[in-house]
Amino acid sequence: MQIENERLVKKAIKGNKNAFEKLVQQHYEQIYRTAYLYVHNEEDALDAVQEAAYQAYKSIRTLKHPEYFLTWLTRIVINCAVDVIRKRGKVVPMNDEYLSNVADESTPDIEAASELWHAIGQLKHNHRTAIILFYYHDYSIKTISRVMDIPENTVKTYLSRGKAELKKVYEKEEERSHG
Structure with a gap:
């Protein structure tokens, strides 16, 4: 192939x-x-x-x-x-059409998928791109580096910061729903 x-x-x-x-x-x-x-x-x-x-x-x-x-x-x-x-x-x-198109076997809970995609949508552009390519498309750090035209260490930084941003978004949502 x-x-x-x-x-x-x-x-x-x-x-x-x-x-x-x-x-x-x-x-x-x-x-x-x-x-x-x-x-x-x-x-x-x-x-x-x-x-x-x-x-x-x-x-x-x-x-x-x-x-x-x-x-x-x-x-x-x-x-x-x-x-x-x-x-x-x-x-x-994001709407129902969007969620039904991105939800798959790995995200059977539509509500969880909705929260995840909402959170990803709030990330900075470069962080969002790195997260999507790494976790959604299963691209390697090296491939993401080529796609984004940045050094591999920068990809790692974007992934790390993107995950930290996602955690903050989830924590804020958690506080809102329980507070």
């Missing part, structure tokens, strides 16, 4: 539109969910993915290492999702 992917990437870099389309289709679910985690609704996620695919197609020739295609594409998707949020001028509140 990896070798086939790299072959498709090399073809796409040389201008093969079909190879590029196949790559986007192979990774569509992951890039859509990444966008959705930022924008919290289907329409904006689709806009972000469409814009990311367009930008990636325009700049595929700049990709130096075919083996990092998904890392490169993920960075573009995140940037496009953030742009969609900026253009809308607001962060879209």
Whole structure:
């Protein structure tokens, strides 16, 4: 699979539109969910993915290492999702559609999932990105470093600070519900 992917990437870099389309289709679910985690609704996620695919197609020739295609594409998707949020001028509140799309077998309790995603939504952008990529996508520190274009130690710092921020958010919620 990896070798086939790299072959498709090399073809796409040389201008093969079909190879590029196949790559986007192979990774569509992951890039859509990444966008959705930022924008919290289907329409904006689709806009972000469409814009990311367009930008990636325009700049595929700049990709130096075919083996990092998904890392490169993920960075573009995140940037496009953030742009969609900026253009809308607001962060879209999480709704039932959002929760049903992000909840899975590992988060069977919708209320707990709601609290978690609400808390993650309150994190600083870089901390949120690191948390989502590490815990939701199971990316390694090294891969997150490439996606975010930062040193590995900075990723570790963002994860640590993000977890600390999440803890504070949960503690505040706990105080509110019991106080």
